[in-house]
Amino acid sequence: MKLLLVNMPWGKIDFPSIQLGILKSYLARHGIDADVSYQNLIFANMIGLDLYSRLSISSRYSYLLEWLFNEFLITDPSLAREVRNTQERDIRELISLKSANPFLTEQYKPSPLGNAQAVNEQFIEDELVKVCKKIKNETIPDFFYKLLNGLSLSEYDIIGFTCSFSQTAPALSLARIIKKKYKDKVILLGGNAVSGDMGMEYLRLFPWIDYIVYGEGERALVDLVEHLRTNDDRLNGGRDRHGHDLKGILYRSGDGQVIKAPPQPLIPMDDVPLPNYDEYFSQIGAIEAATGKKLKQDTVLFETARGCWWGERVQCKFCSLNGENLHYRSKKWETAYEDLRALSRRYERNSLICVDNILRYPSFAELLSALPESKLELELFWEVKPNLTRAQLQTLAKAGVKRVQAGIENFSTDVLKLIDKGASMLKNVQFIKNSYTFDIQVSYNFLFGFPNEKPAYYDDLLTLFPLIHHLTPPLYPPKPMILQRFSRYYGQAAAHHITRIEPMSQYKRIYPMGDIDIEKIAMNFSFDCAEIPEDLDYLNRITEAIKEWNIRYGGNHRPVLAYESGAGHVKIYDSRFGRFKSILLRGLAAIIFLHCDDIKTLNSIMETAQSGGDRHDRDEEAPYAASLDAARGGGQAASQEAIQRILEQLQFKKLMIREGDRYLSLAVQLKDIQHRIPPQTMQNITQAKLYHAFEELPR
Ligand code: SF4
Structure with a gap:
């Protein structure tokens, strides 16, 4: 038996599908031949690579992208005629910024960040309707026609589709076309978008789908292929008379009922093979040869773990990742190390993206420490x-981690507690500060509009943000929380005062058939909340503050807050508030400032300051120990009042922040960021040093 695994639009085109790459390898290990077809690449080339990327990168268009393919799903001719007449209305509704989050009022509309975004908005207004109609009415029929005539489908017995990234309607459509022409082909779907109730409903509604693989695909697919090899269910119209022998699949019983077989046991991570991306690169090569265009192809994906180590203990309330299975498992670090080497060697790529939910540092400390020795410049x-601590981030940087996506989500400790994020304002600031120090590019979202949040939770952030304009801001605009299937907010709605949960209205546009239960196929839901604050203007205030942060950080005069230390003193350079300032800290102030380079409790500060700089503690191991040692300079024991006064002065000067009894200095070490300082600020720093022009803290 031979399989064709298809990656449909709107799968990402900048890198291969790791799901299909792993499946291909796993099937091969079990003697099953499978090809992978990147139809997303072919389609992207038809509509234009730039347009494809712009559409598929934004979650705003996810419904629209599915809708573009829905015509092939409508079997009733009069309904098909009807929806053809409402295309323009549908497009406008699908791209509207209306949110299903009740915290967002009609007045909430974040303004564009800059020219590029403004141009994009303009593009949306003026062009998108026209472009989408052309794609729907001309390009997609042409795409399917060419696909059906170009792919030698007759050589395959089973055709499988991966469904995530707005791929479900495109996959269902192509599946229908294939089944019409090749009745004996077994058609199956797999992936996040068809798990749980969603898959059950798709299978009930679309008779041309034979099976849905739910959960992890590897074992379920091998068992299914073996089963089909020995039981020719295709003769039974794709209905599996023996489905009860299988695990991890949805199937139809003899009387047409959709049945969910028991789940497959989870696969040990060390049994997950290296993904095979051969077809991705050969298809890229073929498109380049045919068109003379160059395609981005510098990255491959790898996997070291599945599930979420935090989520299996305390799932963040809004999180829907991992569907029904959060259980964390990881590869041995040696296996992960060999995977990285093997992928880099086979595909001659240095840029590798890990697809795990979140890194569990202890599992991979040895891997990260081994990488710098390996001479691989990944x-x-x-x-x-x-x-992650400062030392851990430094290890990541040395291992070649250049970019991270961080689960920061918010800077209000009240909000972070509300959503069970297991973080705090101070920890999040420390993280972006340390990442900046080690030149690790961080991207992160700012989420708001959580059930039961209060405007007062955001007040302190308006004061905090200007203090950290020298550190990486959240992506703009901030995002309202979306209520998603599999999240705790969805599963425990009543406990969170969430009411009136309804599937997002856009699903009705994608699936206009009357007999579909939209509730079952929806991933995103609109909702109401019993406790919505009366004044929602805080959302606009926080949005503007994040916009301001992005503009200042992204501009030519990026703010700087840096320090360098000498014996018994610390020099600070500050351009965050327009006018450049240079400040000199001496003795005790310098000791306290340096001690709080990482979060420190008041007790720890007292202990260190009162030891007069002679104490040998674990700080000596820290990377900044030399600076701390230099600043201490054998000072005298200090009174509690003097220490408190210095802490207040450091906060007054906006050089330090406090949360409860914990303190954090905000400056980063000059030597770590020197090459990233704007020329004018660097000139100011040089002048301040040259003429020893520093203001001092009052004694
Ligand atoms: S949001 Fe991230 S950390 Fe939280 S449960 Fe989901 S995957 Fe885990």
């Missing part, structure tokens, strides 16, 4: 929880 990407 550029790695990982998703991380912002609880």
Whole structure:
């Protein structure tokens, strides 16, 4: 038996599908031949690579992208005629910024960040309707026609589709076309978008789908292929008379009922093979040869773990990742190390993206320490929880981690507690400060509009943000929380005062058939909340503050807050508030400032300051120990009042922030960021040093 695994639009085109790459390898290990077809690349080339990327990168268009393919799903001719007449209305509704989050009022409409975004908005207004009609009415029929005539489908017995990234309607459509022409082909779907109730409903509604693989695909697919090899269910109209022998699939019983077989046991991570991306690169090569265009193809994906180590303990309330299975498992670090080497060697790529939910540092400390020794000059990407320490981030940087996506989500400790994020304002600031120090590019979202949040939770952030304009801001605009299937907010709605949960109205546009239960196929839901504050203007205030942060950080005069230390003193350079300032800290103030380079409790500060600089503690191990040692300079024991006064002065000067009894200095070490300082600020720093022009803290 031979399989064709298809990656449909709107799968990402900048890198291959790791799901299909792993499946291909796993099937091969079990003697099953499978090809992978990147139809997303072919389609992207038809509509234009730039347009494809712009559409598929934004979650705003996810419904629209599915809708573009829905015509092939409508079997009733009069309904098909009807929806053809409402295309323009549908497009406008699908791209409207209306949110299903009740915290967002009609007045909430974040203004564009800059010219590029404004141009994009203009593009949306003026062009998108026209472009989408052309794609729907001309390009997609042409795409399917060419696909059906170009792919030698007759050589395959089973055709499988991966469904995530707005791929479900495109996959269902192509499946229908294939089944019409090749009745004996077994058609199956797999992936996040068809798990749980969603898959059950798709299978009930679309008779041309034979099976849906739910959960992890590897074992379920091998068992299914073996089963089909020995039981020719295709003769039974795709209905599986023996489905009860299988696990991890949805199937139809003899009387047409949709049945969910028991789940497959989870696969040990060390049994997950290296993904095979051969077809991705050969298809890229073929498109380049045919068109003379160059395609981005510098990155491959790898996997070291599945599930979420935090989520299996305390799932963040809004999180829907991992569907029904959060259980965390990881590869041995040696296996992960060999995977990285093997992928880099086979595909001659240095840029590798890890697809794990979040890095569990202890599992991979040895891997990260081994990489600098390996002489592989890799550029790695990982998703991380912002609880990583300075030393851990430094290890990541040395291992070649250049970019991370961090689960920061918010800077209000009240909000972070509300959503069970296991973080705090101070920890999140420390994380972006340390990432900046080690030149690790961080991207992160700012989420708001959580059930039961209060405007007062955001007040302190308006004061905090200007103090950290020298550190990486959240992506703009901030995002309202979306209520998603599999999240705790969805599963425990009543406990969170969430009411009137309804599937997002856009699903009705994608699936206009009367007999579909939209509730079952929806991933995103609109909702109401019993406790919505009366004054929602705080959302606009916080949005403007984040916009301001982005503009200042992204501009030519990026703010700087840096320090350098000498014996018994610390020099600070500050351009965050327009006028450049240079400040000199001496003795005790310098000791306290340096001690709080990482979060410190008041007790720890007292202990260190009162030891007069002679104490040998674990700080000596810290990377800034030399600076701390230099600043201490054998000072005298200090009174509690003097220490408190200095802490207040450091906060007054906006050089330090406090949360409860914990303190954090905000400056980063000059030597770590020197090459990233704007020329004018660097000139000011040089002048301040040259003429020893510093203001001092009052004694
Ligand atoms: S949001 Fe991230 S950390 Fe939280 S449960 Fe989901 S995957 Fe885990």
